[in-house]
Amino acid sequence: MRKxxxxxxxxxxxxxxxAEELIDQIVVDMENKDLKCELIICxxxxxxxxxxxxxxxxxxxxxxxxINEHESGAYTGEISxxxxxxxxxxxxxxxxxxxxxYFHETDEQLAQKANLLLDYGIKPIFCVGEVLEERENNTHxxxxxxxxxxxxxxxxxxxxSNVIIAYEPVWAIGTGKTASPEQAQxxxxxxxxxxxxxxxxxxxxxxxxxxxxxxxxGNAKSLFSQEDVDGGLIGGASLKSDDFLAIxxxxx
Ligand code: PEP
Numbered sequence: 343m344r345k346x347x348x349x350x351x352x353x354x355x356x357x358x359x360x361a362e363e364l365i366d367q368i369v370v371d372m373e374n375k376d377l378k379c380e381l382i383i384c385x386x387x388x389x390x391x392x393x394x395x396x397x398x399x400x401x402x403x404x405x406x407x408x409i410n411e412h413e414s415g416a417y418t419g420e421i422s423x424x425x426x427x428x429x430x431x432x433x434x435x436x437x438x439x440x441x442x443x444y445f446h447e448t449d450e451q452l453a454q455k456a457n458l459l460l461d462y463g464i465k466p467i468f469c470v471g472e473v474l475e476e477r478e479n480n481t482h483x484x485x486x487x488x489x490x491x492x493x494x495x496x497x498x499x500x501x502x503s504n505v506i507i508a509y510e511p512v513w514a515i516g517t518g519k520t521a522s523p524e525q526a527q528x529x530x531x532x533x534x535x536x537x538x539x540x541x542x543x544x545x546x547x548x549x550x551x552x553x554x555x556x557x558x559x560g561n562a563k564s565l566f567s568q569e570d571v572d573g574g575l576i577g578g579a580s581l582k583s584d585d586f587l588a589i590x591x592x593x594x
Contacts, residue, residue: 344547344548344549344550344572345379345380345550345572346378346379346380346550346566346572346573346593347379347380347382347506347550347552347572347573348379348380348381348382348552348573348574348576348586348589348590349381349382349383349384349405349433349435349467349506349508349552349573349574349575349576349580350382350383350384350576350577350580350581350586351384351407351435351438351554351575351576351577351580352383352384352385352386352407352580352581353386353407353440353577354386355386355581356385356386356389356581358388358389358392361385361386361389361392361393362389362392364581364582364583365383365385365389365392365393365396365402366396367583368381368383368402368583368586368587369396369399369400369402371583371584371587372400372401372402372587373400375587375590375591377401377587377590377591378593379573379590379593380403381401381402381403381586381590382402382403382404382405382432382433382467383402383403383404383405383580384404384405384406384407384433384434384435384467385404386407387406387407387421390404390406390426390429390431391429394429394430394431397430397432398430403432403433404431404432404433405431405432405433405434405435405467406421406426406431406433406434406435407434407435407438408421408434408435408436408438408441409421409422409423409425409426409434409436409455409458409459410422410455411451411452411454411455411458412454413458422458423455423458423459423461423462423464424462426459426462426464427462427463427464431464432464432465433464433465433466433467433506434455434459434464434465434466434467435466435467435469435508435575436452436455436456436459436466436467436468436469436493437449437452437468437469437470437489437493438469438510439469439471439473439510439512439515440515443512448492449488449489449492449493450492452468452492452493453492453493453494453496456468456493456494456497456505457497460497460501460504465504465505465506466504466505466506467506467507467508467552467575468493468494468505468506468507468508469508469510469554469575470486470489470490470493470507470508470509470510470533471486471489471509471510471511471512471515471554471555472485472486472511472512472513473512473513474512474513477511477513482511482529483529483532486509486529486532486533487536490507490533490536490537491536494507495540499541499542499545502537502540502541502545502549503545503548503549505549506549506550506551506552507533507537507549507550507551507552508551508552508553508554508575509526509529509530509533509551509552509553509554510553510554510555510575511525511529511555512555513555514554514555514556515554515555515556515577516556516577516578517555517556518556519555519556520555520556520557520558520561520565521553521555521565523564523565523567523568523571524568526553526565526568526571527568527569527570527571530551530553530568530570530571531569531570533551533570534546534549534551534570537549550572550573551570551571551572552571552572552573552574552575553565553566553571553573553574553575554574554575554576554577556578557574557575557576557579557589558578558579558585558589559579559585559588559589559592562574562588562589562592563592563594566592566593566594567594573593574589576589
């Protein structure tokens, strides 16, 4: 059975002490809930080691927000897969739309990042999604198909079984404009069909596909109740323990 997952993308928010306070609160709040999902936080890089120490003592899992596509070397300011591995990080977001837009990341680079993560036993959370114009032009399925093909489909099925997909329509990220449960389900079912055609039924049934884009405690239940929606990648609402845990409690 595939896993339900709720992952929090903190983006470039919090100071060290704020981060420690939030993680501490999440860990305490988790203890009081019988969550039907895996809970992951993806704080900024300087807080990953501290978060990883908390994860060792709790059920909380930790992911990074990005890595460089090279294993090591003269890439000032970047962080690498072996660095994450050395502090026991289990997940890493790649291909977030903000990285695609502001840092001009291509699917070819993302494919290299995925390879490195998997080499180091770290599970990629691979983000796909269309911009508003692409949805309005009715090219959103083609856009997502190309992102999947160019970024992920070079992997063999063993490798791919360690990948999590996050469908994040760019027009819904940080805008308060959520995809409807039907729109999310339609795209998730399409992504699962692409995976089925490439890797077969077993892999397609096992891969978790998360929805991201203005997900909050008020809409999480209707999104997560869709057959092919296995949880969420949460931005703004992951910055408060109450909201994050309310979202994580939204599985039937
Ligand atoms: C995100 O950045 O991955 C995201 C889903 O953000 P928000 O929940 O704030 O829309």
